[in-house]
Amino acid sequence: MEQIQVFSQIHGEKCWPIVGKLSPCEDACPVHTDVPSYVMAIAQGKFREALDVIRQTNPFPSVCGRVCHHPCEEVCNRALVDKPIAIQWLKRTVADMGLGEKPVPVPRTKKERIAVIGSGPTGLTAAYDLVRMGYGVRVYETLPIPGGMLTAGIPEMNLPKEVALAEIDYIRGLGVDIRTNSALGRDFSIDDLWAWGVKAILIAVGKQKSSELPIPGADLGSVFLALPLLKRIRLGEKVAFKGRVVVIGGGNVAMDVARTVLRLGAGEVHLACLEARRDMPAFDWEIEAAEREGVKFHPSLAPQRFIEKKGKAVGAVAFKRVARTWLDQEGKIHWDLLEGPGSEFTMDADAVIVAIGQAADVPEKDRLDLTSLGTIAVNPVTLMTGISGVFAGGDAVVAGGTAIEAIAAGHRAAESIDRYLQGVQPYAETSPEKDVLKLDPANIPNFFIRKERWSMPHLPVKDALRCFREVNLGYTNWEAVEEAKRCLNCRSCVNCVFERGQLCFETAQRLL
Numbered sequence: 001m002e003q004i005q006v007f008s009q010i011h012g013e014k015c016w017p018i019v020g021k022l023s024p025c026e027d028a029c030p031v032h033t034d035v036p037s038y039v040m041a042i043a044q045g046k047f048r049e050a051l052d053v054i055r056q057t058n059p060f061p062s063v064c065g066r067v068c069h070h071p072c073e074e075v076c077n078r079a080l081v082d083k084p085i086a087i088q089w090l091k092r093t094v095a096d097m098g099l100g101e102k103p104v105p106v107p108r109t110k111k112e113r114i115a116v117i118g119s120g121p122t123g124l125t126a127a128y129d130l131v132r133m134g135y136g137v138r139v140y141e142t143l144p145i146p147g148g149m150l151t152a153g154i155p156e157m158n159l160p161k162e163v164a165l166a167e168i169d170y171i172r173g174l175g176v177d178i179r180t181n182s183a184l185g186r187d188f189s190i191d192d193l194w195a196w197g198v199k200a201i202l203i204a205v206g207k208q209k210s211s212e213l214p215i216p217g218a219d220l221g222s223v224f225l226a227l228p229l230l231k232r233i234r235l236g237e238k239v240a241f242k243g244r245v246v247v248i249g250g251g252n253v254a255m256d257v258a259r260t261v262l263r264l265g266a267g268e269v270h271l272a273c274l275e276a277r278r279d280m281p282a283f284d285w286e287i288e289a290a291e292r293e294g295v296k297f298h299p300s301l302a303p304q305r306f307i308e309k310k311g312k313a314v315g316a317v318a319f320k321r322v323a324r325t326w327l328d329q330e331g332k333i334h335w336d337l338l339e340g341p342g343s344e345f346t347m348d349a350d351a352v353i354v355a356i357g358q359a360a361d362v363p364e365k366d367r368l369d370l371t372s373l374g375t376i377a378v379n380p381v382t383l384m385t386g387i388s389g390v391f392a393g394g395d396a397v398v399a400g401g402t403a404i405e406a407i408a409a410g411h412r413a414a415e416s417i418d419r420y421l422q423g424v425q426p427y428a429e430t431s432p433e434k435d436v437l438k439l440d441p442a443n444i445p446n447f448f449i450r451k452e453r454w455s456m457p458h459l460p461v462k463d464a465l466r467c468f469r470e471v472n473l474g475y476t477n478w479e480a481v482e483e484a485k486r487c488l489n490c491r492s493c494v495n496c497v498f499e500r501g502q503l504c505f506e507t508a509q510r511l512l
């Protein structure tokens with residue numbers, strides 16, 4: 001960019017609608033949140049407006065401000081100048097201001113009633129959309145509290161229960177009826193729902209089973225499966241550990257359970273997984289948090305058997321070293337073992353926690369078609385199962401799963417159900433392709449001043465390990481404004497720079 005002309009225009013709403021391009025952040029977000037608009041609103045101190053923008057597509061802004069895997073930040077053009085904008089932390093700052101708000105209930109305008117099975121982010125997002133369309137919606141949840149993995153899986157230090165429950169209360173306030181301690185397949189059937197006058201059903205039951213490790217000794221005492229253990233702890237049961245705990249698995253659940261048992265009295269926590277360190281499937285920030293708190297990593301190890309000590313309890317784990325791992329087309333891991341001297345390794349353990357994956361526990365599985373992965377088979381566009389009027393979505397349908405993808409699935413399910421009930425072809429329309437404004441790394445305007453990304457303050461490790469208090473403490477409002485000002489606002493400002501060689505006064509003040 002040779003010549004840049006600064007002209008006087010108050011950057012504002014009038015800039016935004018005229019641009020036909022998407023910024024990479026909104027393109028990468030599974031719910032296509034209008035990131036540039038809310039980050040610009042934060043930069044201008046308009047927190048209320050920012051939250052209103054986020055809520056248009058996301059009923060769980062405070063949850064996502066804490067645990068979203070933020071694909072938006074991975075593609076942020078600002079990374080080509082210095083570091084990506086801390087979009088997730090900005091969302092958290094404004095979203096927390098809305099916690100405890102009571103919405104105006106939405107009047108029921110449609111006669112049809114819809115049943116949603118499961119109150120995780122998929123089910124509750126669908127319920128949020130459907131109730132706002134005027135339908136009667138009842139959500140059935142098997143556990144005593146709603147929220148799915150948000151309240152019964154993800155540990156408290158990452159996502160305090162009251163944060164998730166406050167956002168669920170907001171959804172309730174709109175008119176969604178949530179019945180806890182009510183399970184499809186145990187307390188009622190699909191046929192009961194039809195008989196009660198329900199016109200469409202969404203099954204959003206997630207993946208509630210922990211995969212077992214089929215090796216000798218798996219039934220010994222003090223060998224636990226991660227998910228039921230996390231659930232017991234999250235639901236308030238007192239659980240204690242001591243001595244050395246070995247966690248088996250390299251994913252996010254393994255990191256979460258390792259950090260959890262450190263807070264429950266374990267002297268040391270060792271984490272062993274099949275993958276090499278660089279291939280571990282957990283998010284980088286989860287691995288960093290576990291490492292910071294003292295979890296010891298042992299990559300490239302395949303457990304062979306659990307060794308008994310007296311009293312039928314586990315006393316050690318025998319491993320073989322792994323030469324290489326690879327994933328097949330379905331995403332399943334395979335590995336080759338090393339042979340010969342030094343290929344065997346034994347680790348003492350007072351308890352072992354197996355965290356090697358989750359599987360769907362599908363109710364009424366004799367009636368619903370399943371995939372080879374054991375998830376519910378659906379039409380990939382409409383999310384309808386083999387039973388007319390019965391839809392499924394979220395973790396129960398996909399191979400992996402994250403919170404924001406579950407929210408996206410909830411939106412799609414709601415749209416499809418609405419079309420089905422209105423007698424419109426139940427196809428989610430694909431939106432027309434839009435240009436995404438990707439900066440050319442070789443042609444970054446040299447007038448952008450490098451500015452440090454504001455780091456997230458966190459609890460000192462010694463304090464964090466004594467309790468389940470949230471580790472990330474959040475930005476102050478002032479820090480949020482300063483961080484938001486780093487945004488290049490690709491859809492608008494950067495586009496303007498490239499298209500017109502111009503920069504308005506306000507943008508110049510912010511970025512130069």
Ligand SMILES: Cc1cc2nc3c(=O)[nH]c(=O)nc-3n(C[C@H](O)[C@H](O)[C@H](O)COP(=O)(O)OP(=O)(O)OC[C@H]3O[C@@H](n4cnc5c(N)ncnc54)[C@H](O)[C@@H]3O)c2cc1C
Pocket residue numbers: 067068069117118119120121122123140141142143146147148149150153154155158182183184185186204205206207208230252253256363393394395396400401402403404406
């Ligand atoms: C320990 C852990 C940590 C995670 N950390 C993160 C993270 O940091 N970031 C992230 O983005 N994602 C994370 N995830 C993944 C994320 O939580 C899930 O992808 C998301 O919750 C899936 O939403 P869902 O609504 O499809 O299912 P779920 O959240 O599992 O909700 C399903 C609900 O259905 C209920 N249910 C099941 N069977 C029945 C039945 N028969 N009748 C009635 N109700 C039923 C369940 O009790 C549950 O409440 C984590 C998951 C786990 C397990």
